[in-house]
Amino acid sequence: MPIKAPRGTYDILPPNSRNWQAMEQSLKEVAGLYGYQEIRTPIFEHTELFERGVGEGTDIVSKEMYTFFDKSGRSLTLRPEMTASCARALIEHSLHTGLLPVKWFYYGPMFRYDRPQSGRYRQFHQFGVEVFGSTSPMVDAEVLMMVVHMLQAIGLSEYRLHINSVGCPSCRESYRQALLAFIDPFSKELCPDCQQRVQQNPLRVLDCKEERCRQAIKGHPRLLDHLCSNCAEHYQRVCHTLLSHNICFEHDDQLVRGLDYYTNTAFEIHIPGIGAQSAVGGGGRYNGLVKAIEGPDLPGIGFALGMERLLLALEQQGTVNRGNGGVEVFVAVMEAQYEEEAVIILQQLRAAGISADKDYMDRKAKAQMKYADKSRAALVLFVGADEVKQGFVTVRNMIDKEQVAIPRVDLVPAITKLLHHNEEAQAQ
RNA sequence: GUGGGUGUAGCUCAGUUGGUUAGAGUACCAGAUUGUGGCUCUGGGGGUCGUGGGUUCGAGUCCCAUCACCCACCCCA
Structure with missing residues (x-):
């Protein structure tokens, strides 16, 4: 079990x-x-x-x-x-x-x-x-x-x-007396629970849900009048x-x-x-x-x-917020040998305050894209042979599907700009 | 503590008067030729049928008990 x-x-x-x-x-x-x-x-x-x-x-x-x-x-x-x-x-x-x-x-x-x-x-x-x-x-x-x-x-x-x-306590005591005096003649008509309440805490009789109790106490003195x-x-x-x-x-x-x-x-x-x-x-x-x-x-x-x-x-009432909770950027690794390069990029983005994630299940490119999609990433960065050798990353905008090459040195500012741009587009 | 309802894959549920290896949808994973998502198609993994007894040749299906969940009472948030 x-x-x-x-x-x-x-x-x-x-x-x-x-x-x-x-x-x-x-x-x-x-x-x-x-x-x-x-x-x-x-x-x-x-x-x-x-x-x-x-x-x-x-x-x-x-x-x-x-x-x-x-x-x-x-x-x-x-x-x-x-x-x-x-x-x-x-x-x-x-x-x-x-x-x-x-x-x-x-x-x-x-x-x-x-x-x-x-x-x-x-x-x-x-x-x-x-x-x-x-x-x-x-x-x-x-x-x-x-x-x-x-x-x-x-x-x-x-x-x-x-x-x-x-x-x-003092005005409540005077009310208590008044209430007890009122209830006393009907006390036998009350439910067993209320018979108890009369002894221990008569005020509680007032919010009993039993019909016979509600009938019995109709017209009871009001606490407000005894303050x-x-x-x-x-x-x-x-x-x-x-x-x-x-x-x-x-x-x-x-x-x-x-x-x-x-x-x-x-x-x-x-x-x-x-x-x-x-x-x-x-x-x-x-x-x-x-x-x-x-x-x-x-x-x-x-x-x-x-x-x-x-x-x-x-x-x-149907007003629950359903935020996405995903990540802004997903880094896709095209060949396993570039994984460490991807980690460097991830940490660079995170250090700049951009939420970013990568695959940890040894998935192929296609499956990484699916994962990125489900993570609701706005941008996917591709890190493969061309990128690493030539010092750039391919950035795919998941919303409008446009891809651009960004030099590694410009990475953080460029990504920041793209994310900002997307936000504005979505706000409209 | 009392009463009613429900317990079959991660989730939502089928499962015929008890009868062979328990199904679907969804989710997950993998494919549909080269480094790319949402749709579609194909395949795959995943269930001691809540648990423990009992009846029976045979029980997911019937009986009992137990546990859990849901709802209500008491009371409270």
């Missing part, structure tokens, strides 16, 4: 890898426009970091972590997300004592032991940002505007932005700013985050039509997180985008 990639993992092969590169580049560029800088953290961390930073009660921690013991018995875990790692790095390097806010972006693989399905893998990739140190609603707005900017930058025009405010004046104003200012910048969004009462350190703004981006897992991104404010992992009382906000789902959406 040949070894295959582990369940829920996969290879990103060329030419598809180019789509990834393009998307990564676009996202990084936009992050740069907003003043975010890249942070890279370890792929694994102490298990305890995620237990406290993500939350013991979450599915991620209770059943989805790749946890292992190293040779000295430490419990380590492959990161299931990166916010906790960012918070840890912030604390570890005492960056909160420096220039605030700290604005980071990150990109990389995350790991969750889930059952794979469309748009869900065990190793998946996220691009995300985190801002630490500011409670300004303008930061919430900036982050949201940046998400929208990023979607546009990678070519996604159809998406839905849902936002809500989960308030602060304290500070939280209400915060949310208002976020919404106001988005509106004044023509950002389309919808307020979503059902959008909730369970854990105590989530505060105020919460949001998700959905793209219909990419399967059941339609959330391509999500995030929110977490003013209590840094303190929860024994750091200073520092506010934060962030979001993450799922690369796999963005790519699904791009494929579905």
